[in-house]
Structures are given as structure tokens and as C-alpha cells.
Amino acid sequence: MTELDRSAWEPSRRELERRAVRRARARRDILVATVALVIVVGALVVGITSAPGWDRVRETFFDWGEAKAAFPQVIKGFGKNVVVFLIAEPCILVLGAGVAVVRSTVSPVMLPFRVLAVAYADVFRGIPTILLVYLAGIGLPALELQGLTTNTMWLGTGALVASYGAYVSEVFRAGIESIHPSQLASADTLGLSRWQAMIYVILPQATRRVAPPLLNDFISLQKDTALLSVIFVFEAMFSAQDYTNYHFNYTPLVVAAVLFICLTIPLTRFTDWVARRMMRREFAGVVK
């Protein structure tokens, strides 16, 4: 009986009016947004192109011919950035998570490792990444150690891993500490060892929670691969500079910038998507 009643429902006149008002408001919002966007973007374009030096800037930074000529060299260099990034990223994840786990141990045997982990995070977060890259690329080969590579690309990658590993370990540690102590207590009561509790209970939850800031660090890492240019690795930035030095035109730098943007924007959108999906999961029913 109720089923029949419910399917028979027709929106009342008042409800139809309300829907019309809502539709009208939605249309007005779209119009306002469009006008605002056009005005702001228009003002920016006019402001920049009417600057007194705009013609000079366009010639030296935005020359289509130069861009086309430099492109093969820059994209070849950019391949190296991608390789460095793809190798460094998993190493950083493992190093960062490892250091964070070591820092949250409590056993007395682990004390020396805890001290080392703290010292590592403090020192390597304190040194500017560009300095680390210099030290690794120029200083380490000067030691003339047996068996150590002199390939500056690998040395530079190591410097990036060391620097970002320290940052990421702190992100992981924040995640581990944000897990409520009752989770550890539950694992204890089930007879899990501290180590098992960390691996099976705490770390998986912590990782999920810190995924957005981790991805943010990786976006930053993608750009910082350009730092390897200071130790003469022929990556995108260095290739662009090389071209610039011979042709007295800065357009290749803009080409390199565009390539970096093409790489980072998809990851940025992915980060947003992951964060939103997590929000929806954690606050089911409240966040749409």
C-alpha cells in the first residue's frame, strides 16, 4: 500500500517553483564565474603584453623558431630527468619509510639506529639540496674511492634520494604518530609483536593518511631533478642552457619549463583525486 502511495508522488507546484529558482541560480552562477574568469585573465594578458619591454621579452623568451630548433636537444635531456625521477622515487619511499619506522621503535637494542635516524633526518633536511648535489657530484669522485662510480648523474640521483629521503621520513613519522594508540593496543592484545604491529597495522594506515603530502613531495622532486644541471648532467635544464649559450636566446628554457609542467600537472591532478577519494571514504555520507 505504501509502495503504491510513494510511486504516485508528483512534485508539488511549490517544489516546481523552487526547482526553477535553483536552476536560475545555477545559470547565474555559471555566468558570474565566466565573466570573472574573462576579466581576470584578460587583465593579466593586457597587463603583461602592454609592458614596455614586452617586445624584447617575446623575442628572447618566446621565439617559435628557436623553440622548434632547440626542442630535440631539450627533450633528449628531459629523458634523463624522467629516468632520474623514476629511479629516485622508489628509493626515497623505502628510505623514508625505513627511517621513520626505525625512529618509532622503542627497544633499547635499536637505540644506536634511532640516533642515526634522527641525525640523518636533521642533517639532510638542513642542507640545501643544491649543496648536496654539488658535494655528491664533485666531492665524492675527488675522494678517488675504489668502486664508486664517477658518473655524475648517478651521484646526483643519490644526493636527491638522501635529501628527499629525510623529508619523506618526517612525513611518514607524522603519519605513524597520527594513528590512534588504541590501534597499537588492539594489535598488542592479539599477540602481535611491535614489529608485526608496525608492518601490518600501523604503517598501512599511516601510509594511506600521508599519501597526499607524499605525492606533493614527488611533484617537488620532479622539478628538483633540474638541480643536476649544476654538476653538468645533460638533462633538460642544462641542455637548454647549452643551447642558450650558443644562440643568445632564452626560448629553450621556456621549452624546458613547459616540459616540466607537462610532467607535473598530471601528478598534481592525481594527487587531488587521491585526496578527494580518501575524504569521501573517511567521511562517508558527509562529503560528496
Next chain:
Amino acid sequence: MTDSLLEVSALRKTYGGKVVLDDIDLAVQPHDVICLIGSSGSGKSTLLRCLNLLEEIDDGVIRFEGREISDPRVDRRAVRSRMGMVFQAYNLFPHMSVLDNCTLSPRRVHGVPKAEAEVRARDLLTRFGLADQAGKHPDRMSGGQQQRAALVRALCTQPTLLLLDEITAALDPELVGEVLTIVRELADQGTTMILATHEMAFARDIATTVCFLDGGRVLEHGPPAEIFSSPREERTRRFLARVLG
């Protein structure tokens, strides 16, 4: 009927095709205490959320203080500044002291000077037995104290209508009493309230009207004496037999 504080007619609410409130009619006069009873999922909380404009309704009309508030053009914040709501999970802001929780809206929304807002908040906190808790953060208090503080926070804006959504459901049995005592006191002073509750004895005691909700409909409503002793509907009888034991 024209002097109703709140008047709901033919209210309908759906979530993705599922009808959760169907053809709800409700009239609240000043000083009424309306108790919504019914099993979980019967629509009690959703009804309160609709009244406070936290949910967009699918049909029907809600009138509050003589104005239709279900109109999309209505300023929701203006409506809410006249209506207070307290939740099952307290929802106090954990980064603020109790006093700051209570003075936030009076100061930022109603423009009450700080000193005056604090005097009023301390006054209410004292009445509710929380005088010595004003400087504490919510997490340092018991559940009962937190819920009393949440009630004070809602009252500090001097609402004309108070909506209470199962405010004792998350509390230990011993703490329920201290919260209900305060609600009873408010009722005695003539505060207009709509509360969703599972505390039947309490509802029987303080309600002017009891509404039994079932499957998103008001199946039966009337004075508590009538509903509790001689319910008209078989469904109401079965529900009461179950909860009253």
C-alpha cells in the same frame, strides 16, 4: 495555526531514489516540546537536519517564524542564527576552550562584544554545573560534561527553537541523567524544543507532543499520555512493547 513557531507540511526527502521522509506534517507552537521517537533509520535525525537546512528537501514547505525557509532564496545563516542544534557526538571544536566554543557564534555572527558574550556564557555554564570547566578543552571533560557544554553553546545564541538530535545516545547510562536534567529544566522554563530520543520515560515526562516515526512517515502523534498508554496503531504498540520491555 497561524501563530506556529514552526510549521512543516508535506515534507519529502529522498537519498538517491530512496524515500527517507514522506509527507511529514508538523506544527510547533511556542513552548512546545516535541519528542520524535521511532527505531533507527525511521527518519528522526534526517527530519531535524532538514529543519535546520542542513539537507535540501525534495518537496513540501517549512515555515519558521512566519517565513518560508524552504525557499532557496532564503539566507540559511539568518535562519540558523535563530535556531540551535545539538548533535549526538557533541561536535565541540577541540582546538578551543569551552568558553571560546560558547562565545564563537555570539561574537562572530551576532556581534556581541567579547566581555558581554563571556558573561552570558559563564552564566549559562554555571547554571549547567560547568562553572569550573570554562577554561578547559573539550577532550579533557567527560562525555556528559561535553554534551552539557554543547547545549550551552547552542543556547548562547539565544535561539527561539532548539533541535536536539539523540543527545544522550553516546553517553554512559550514569551520565545520561545529568544531561536530561538540564533538558528538563529548559523545558520547564518554556524553551521550545524538538528532540529525537530513545529515552522513552523521559519523552513521556517532558513532551507536550510525541511523534512516532516509522519508515519516514509520522505514523501517529499526540500527547504522551495517549501515545504511551493507548497507541492507535499496531506498529506503535509493537515498538513501545519492545523499547519499554
